[in-house]
Amino acid sequence: MGKNINLLGLFSQLDCQSSISRLVEITYKIALAHLRYNHRKFSKIFLIEELTQESVAVSAITPLFCKDSAEQGLPIIKEFNSWQPPIKTEDDALYFLNKIIAGRVEQHISHLFKEQDPFFAKILDSVNYLIKKGGYKKVSYFGKRYIVQSTYDEIKSKVIGQDSFDKLPCSLFQNRKTLLAGIFNCIENETEFFPAIPLNALVKMLKNLNNSDYKIKESVLDYSFNFDADELVYLGLSSAVEKLRDSYTTKGKLSECESQSFRMALKDMAEDLKDGGITRGLYDYLNQHITDLKKNEYQNKYHNILEYLLKVMKNTIREKLTEERI
Template identity: 35%
Template sequence: MASPIDPATQRKELNGLIEECFKLATVHVRYQMSKLHKPGIMGDLTAKDIAVDAIAPLFTPAPDGFIRHLSESFHGWNPPVKSEEDAHFMLISILSHRVKQHIQIMMRESDPFFAKILDSLNYHIKKEGLIKTEKLKVCYISLTGSKDGEMEYCAYDDLLKLPGTMFAIRHISIGKILSQIRKDERPAAIPLLALAKRIKEVNLSFENPVITCHKTETDYDVDSLSDLAKKAVYQKLRHSYLDKGKLNGQETVLMERAIAEMLLDLRDGGIKPGLYHYIEMIDGSICPETFKQRYHNILEYLFRVLKKELAQLLSVRHELSE
């Protein structure tokens, strides 16, 4: 593929490709966010902001200055690209994978429960002797390291077709999931972050939800951890705002109730977009402008404290993999 330092005609073609990828990725972002139960991970970001971040790795130059991700995919695509229609389908497929991966990374960064499950999965991958591979900047797990043409790359929707009992974290076997998900004779590969998402959905829906870390043989009682984190946030709220006269007693109770609702949503898939929702549902007399001026920064800060407390209680590492 053209290098950024190539002649003007090639730069123009490259810019045109980037623009087309940006438009397609934006459409995919909006579609993926519409499927999320509570798309609060977006925060104040727009679909266009997320699309830019999602496709950026595809256009990162190699040390020699050339951009190779798409060209390597083109040459290794199966079945081979022989027409404009084939090329367009390939491009849409690549961008769809990138958008899904990027959104799932955002979920990890915004959700301590998701991050802890991902840490546990990385332990299982090593224990079961599984292989991690990367395709189009998406991390996959497989039983073997077969070549692209010999591998069946599965998606989150394929995981939904398997029985929920297979994702119970206390007894999980990724190898069994890989064997069950196969559609033909080719070995299967499943996206790491999509698997973590499915495990969270299944395990936190139990009556007494528990997240298990097999590496340390520790069971984390989600209800107890949630209560501890919430109490720590309440203490911070009272010390930093009530005791110093920045909020009155009624406003402090308002913040406590909002945090409690946000914690429930965080466990149930993610907070809703726009923090104002959590104030409005408790006190509808507070208008958006008043919220923005008086409460937004406080609630945003307290939510960061909540996630930090949960992460510390879960002993979550912040890297994507070990």
């Protein structure tokens, strides 16, 4: 970012449209830089063909500039005015922007991950429940979200990496009542890392354990992580195939041959959903089952149908997860 930008001046003049536009431009560039820096971590999101880093950056910062009502100011101004310690210098203002925008990007990416993988979403909701119940905090550190104890406001030293986290004893994840406390105790007393739990890594670990033969112990009072992924995916797939038949095949919108290709593509998607989410663009799923399918033909003829059927599958899985309070 250029050194000639007067951030404090911009924040003091946000009743002027030109100042707002300039601040939007700056926040967009910061959000885009954050996405590019963390591209490998977020790359799965961009497999969905309609998403680009630019569009995600715009979506991430938009809530900062949307008024809730005519009486209220811009959310980013509220954040600026309530920031502690108070912002007094250009460096303070730049630090504030980087922190607030990184948080917005992380929130938006988390939302997109939840949309992609309903099982991830369910476990993330469960972990968030435990965080709130236990009085823990979530903080950002170098573009990642971590759970920390309430006595910490920031991470001050090296955190546990993915490889080390994956090697933690499975017994730590067995009892939901002691889940977070047990992991904190292990990291703090048996490793040299700062006592912080990587949020997404924890969710993925719990999801993998749920899908394996190892199951987390049940407790009547605890929010549950357990679910039968095979059964839920089957229900979602059945719902999508039924919609395919009723809305497209029987009405002559797709031939029987085309419908069979869609069924096979949906089956492939269902398997990937069970294993962690969609892993390819939608075109690639259908292209496996329609010979010489051109991308422009797919976009014009099939994309909206396949996207809708995938949505039906995911929504059915979400509904079943909610109904059973799994």
